[in-house]
Amino acid sequence: MNGYSDLTFIDKKDGYMVIACDVSAGIGDREHDIIKLDPFKCGYYAAFVPVVELLSIRAKAEVFVNTLSVEYDPTAKKIIEGIREVMENSYGELPLTGSTEDNINTTFTSIGITIIAKISKEGANKVINPSKEFIEEIIDSKLYLVGKPKVGKEFLEEEIVGNAGECISLDAVIKLSDDKNNLVLLPIGSKGIAYEISVLEKRFGLQYHKNIEDDFKEDIDMKKSAGPSTAILVISKTRPDCFKYVVELGDFQYEKME
Known part of the structure; x- marks a missing residue:
């Protein structure tokens, strides 16, 4: 397993699996969020960071995963719309899965994004070897x-x-x-x-x-x-x-x- 920037590379026979992840916390429209921002834009910029990391090494995303500290409807739905816009504008339609917090009434926003991608050995070696x-x-x-x-x-x-x-x-x-x-x-x-x-x-x-x-x-x-x-x-x-x-x-x- 190798690393570069905030990315993790896992060696596979035909290339590398690449894991990109990022978190955003305290930014949103809830009571205790420090920076007030529309949930759609929160989702957009949370996804923007790992997507930029993957585009930077020319890796191809395969799956987007979100873990959200808010209820699904309405807040998470808006966040997911923002994530989806970044995903579709950069990589097209891909599987988008995740989880929301529907048991506890949270008072601040937290967004975790993980993207699973792939890259050829030739492409990866430019940065790891x-x-x-x-x-x-x-x-x-x-x-x-x-x-x-x-x-x-x-x-x-x-x-x-x-x-x-x-x-x-x-x-x-x-x-x-x-x-x-x-x-x-x-x-x-x-x-x-x-x-x-x-x-x-x-x-x-x-x-x-x-x-x-x-x-x-x-x-x-x-x-x-x-x-x-x-x-x-x-x-x-x-x-x-x-x-x-x-x-x-x-x-x-x-x-x-x-």
Whole structure:
């Protein structure tokens, strides 16, 4: 069994089973939810995170599972509608199963999402066992930030309510995944850009060379949480053009020996 980012790989004869999961808690329309949000949108963004992780490695989802801390009707039904929209827009019609809490009258929202997917050995090896040739391609490429990291009320007020359009969209992630010029995609999580770059350094045995575009140097917080995968790192041969917020961050080279 291998891991990469927040994904788990289980070796099978014809490829790998990939498990992606995420949780959302305290966000919803119930009494004790900290951030108030429509249940449909709660479901959408809860599913968005693991879907982006799978699209990033070009894995094919097979089953979506939800575990919800709310009653089925009406709250869970709305959450499931949001999950279904992400699923169908990214992978089409798939089995969607799960469970709801219909015995206890809960006062806050909790959503667990698990997606079971598959990927070929060739596709998986690019991130869990990269070849020397693939690493050379990475060295000849640039690192880009696509989407602006936002979290919590900032994300709610600016993106969901304000429609600023600075955070990565599902459509943009699908386009990034489809473009073979993009060698590596890595969603940014709660630990921020710097942490995810360190993951890439360790994975490929390379050293990051920081070179942020002048217009964005004061705008980029390398340690800020990106909330529900509001931004993604892209190692690419060409500058991504599928989204309006794109920043070149530098590149990767072999580590210098002291």
